[in-house]
Amino acid sequence: MSEGTAAGVVRGYLSDNAAGASPEIAAAMTEAAVGLASPCGSDDVSKRVGARMAEVFEHPVDVFPVGTGSAANGIALATLTPPWGSILSHPDGHIANDEAGTPEFFTHGAKITLVDGPNSKITPEALRAAAVYRRGNLHSVQPSVASLTQAAETGSVYTVAEIHELSEIAHEAGLRVHMDGARLANALVALEATPAEMTWQAGVDVLSFGATKNGAMTADAIVSFDPSLRTELSYRHKRGGQLTSKMWFQSAQLDAYLTDDLWLRNARHANGMAERLRARLALHPEIEMLGDPRANIVFCSFPPMLIDGLHGRGFAFHADRWGPGVVHLVTSFAHQPEDIDVLLAAVADILG
Ligand SMILES: Cc1ncc(COP(=O)(O)O)c(C=O)c1O
Numbered sequence: 540m541s542e543g544t545a546a547g548v549v550r551g552y553l554s555d556n557a558a559g560a561s562p563e564i565a566a567a568m569t570e571a572a573v574g575l576a577s578p579c580g581s582d583d584v585s586k587r588v589g590a591r592m593a594e595v596f597e598h599p600v601d602v603f604p605v606g607t608g609s610a611a612n613g614i615a616l617a618t619l620t621p622p623w624g625s626i627l628s629h630p631d632g633h634i635a636n637d638e639a640g641t642p643e644f645f646t647h648g649a650k651i652t653l654v655d656g657p658n659s660k661i662t663p664e665a666l667r668a669a670a671v672y673r674r675g676n677l678h679s680v681q682p683s684v685a686s687l688t689q690a691a692e693t694g695s696v697y698t699v700a701e702i703h704e705l706s707e708i709a710h711e712a713g714l715r716v717h718m719d720g721a722r723l724a725n726a727l728v729a730l731e732a733t734p735a736e737m738t739w740q741a742g743v744d745v746l747s748f749g750a751t752k753n754g755a756m757t758a759d760a761i762v763s764f765d766p767s768l769r770t771e772l773s774y775r776h777k778r779g780g781q782l783t784s785k786m787w788f789q790s791a792q793l794d795a796y797l798t799d800d801l802w803l804r805n806a807r808h809a810n811g812m813a814e815r816l817r818a819r820l821a822l823h824p825e826i827e828m829l830g831d832p833r834a835n836i837v838f839c840s841f842p843p844m845l846i847d848g849l850h851g852r853g854f855a856f857h858a859d860r861w862g863p864g865v866v867h868l869v870t871s872f873a874h875q876p877e878d879i880d881v882l883l884a885a886v887a888d889i890l891g
Contacts, residue, residue, distance in 0.1 A: 549878040552856040554752070555722070555835060558873035560792075561754035561805060567795035568756065568788060576787045580604070585790040591797045592748075592762060597735040601769045602748075603761040604789040605781040608721045609638040611747035611761045613645035614775045616684060618768050619715040619745060622647040624683030626717075627669050627709075631659040631692040633719060645779060650680045658831045659691035663704050670712035685709040688719040689737065690726040693867065694813070694832025697726075699736050706742020716742050721749035721759070724806035725834035739764040745772075750796045754805045754872055758792035805872035809835035812870035815879045825890055829865065837868040848889035854882060 551557040560568075576582040585604070592602045605611045612634050616626055626642055628635045630653045634642050642651060654669045656662035666685060673679035687705060690696045697705070706716045718738060720726075723746070727737060738746050746762040763772055776782050783789060796802045813835045820826050820839060830838040838861075841849075846858045846866065857867040870879070 548881045549874050550852075550854045550882070552837075552854065552868035552870065552882075555809060555869045555871035556752050557855075558752075558871035560756045561795070561801060561872060563798070563801055564755055564792050564795045567791040571788050571791035576785075578784045578786070579782055580786040580790075582787040582790065584787045584794055588790045588793045588797070591794065592760075595734050595797055596738060596762065596764070597733070598739050598764055599766065601763040601766065601772060603763075603772055603776045603781065604783075604786060604793060605759050605761060605776070606757050606783070606789070608633070608719070608747055608749055608751065608759045609641040610779060610781050611759045612638065612686075612717075612719055613641040614772070614779045614781065615717055615745045615747055615761050615763075616642045616649070616686065617645040617647075617775055618763075618771050619717055620646055620649045620683035621681075622649055623680055625650045625652040625680040627652050627654045627661070627666065627682060627685045627714070629653070629659055629661050629688065629691070630655055632686065632688055633692060633721065634686055645775070649683065652680070652682070654685075658695040659688070659693045660695055660697055660701070661685070661687065661705060663708055666705055666708050670709055670714055674712075682712065682714055684715045684717050686717040686719060687743075688721070690722040690729065690834035690836070693830045693838045693861075694834045694836025695830055696729050696833045698730065699732050699741055702737065702741035702743065710742060715744045718743045718746045720746050721752060722806075722834055723749055724753050724802045725810055728803055728807045729810055729833040738762075744768075750793055750802065752871065753796075753802060753809065755792040755796050758789040758796075760793060806835070809871050809874070812874040812876070812879055813837050813868075815876060816868065816870065816882065819883050820886065823886065823890055826886075835870045837866075837870070839866060840864045841866050842890075845886065845889050849882075849885060852885050854885065
């Protein structure tokens with residue numbers, strides 16, 4: 540499957556990381572390429588990003604730019620669990636399925652334990668049981684951190700109250716709370732919550748802050764709300780090969796991303812494109828809408844001939860992961876209403 544465009548139409552729905560970069564971010568990179576800067580994060584743009592993040596989150600933060608969301612997750616989780624710990628993740632979790640063992644690698648072997656719930660979200664009941672499972676038993680890994688994906692892998696979102704409740708359960712059991720926020724902006728605009736409400740005010744200790752899927756080129760960040768983790772995160776960030784010497788390029792992306800609410804505008808647009816797609820797909824009786832997607836993901840079931848027909852016409856999306864007929868389409872800031880309409884026209888044509 541290709542993510543390419545044909546006749547100027549975006550036909551790629553495999554992931555939002557197939558989108559290019561926002562012009563504002565491309566311009567910031569061009570500007571950052573001129574002249575000299577201090578290496579390894581001691582430059583002015585990196586300092587400005589730290590200050591901007593503190594403003595956005597309304598809290599002092601430590602910010603560590605990284606090149607991938609997997610690196611953010613792995614390094615953050617390694618700081619929150621010992622090697623004999625367990626990381627509690629939903630079975631759909633990116634950390635459990637799509638990182639080729641990055642968390643296990645960075646934690647030196649901590650175990651990912653699956654904690655279930657509908658719509659890719661961990662339930663309080665399941666977390667309550669998992670958080671104390673075999674606690675103190677020398678023969679078992681020790682529950683150490685709960686990791687919540689926001690927005691979740693099938694497009695649902697944890698409400699602020701749900702994050703609050705899960706964090707409380709985790710903290711009461713002595714666990715830390717990590718949020719995989721690869722699509723944090725999409726969740727924020729879906730709920731119209733503030734970054735503070737969705738993270739530290741709801742009990743999140745460390746956040747993997749996504750930007751690459753929503754306008755940046757190659758920049759995500761670890762954002763820590765707990766100053767006691769600063770030193771350990773600093774060394775793990777360096778040791779994990781993420782302290783790039785030309786850090787100002789990643790910082791320039793994050794800086795532009797946060798300027799004039801670009802991140803929220805992009806996410807609002809991406810969510811709107813998914814909503815446009817969902818609303819019109821739902822009109823076809825052959826299509827069953829699944830889950831509870833609220834962000835920039837469409838999760839539904841297509842008849843096999845529709846999957847084959849769309850793939851045959853060059854539309855790219857996952858239909859091989861969630862069971863027979865279940866498809867997962869991701870929209871981004873790069874999709875335009877006309878792109879969505881071309882896909883919808885193809886759906887109507889194939890279904891007859
Ligand atoms: C939920 C989630 N977390 C993290 C990531 C980060 O992935 P990567 O390492 O490709 O940047 C992704 C990317 O698909 C994701 O969907």
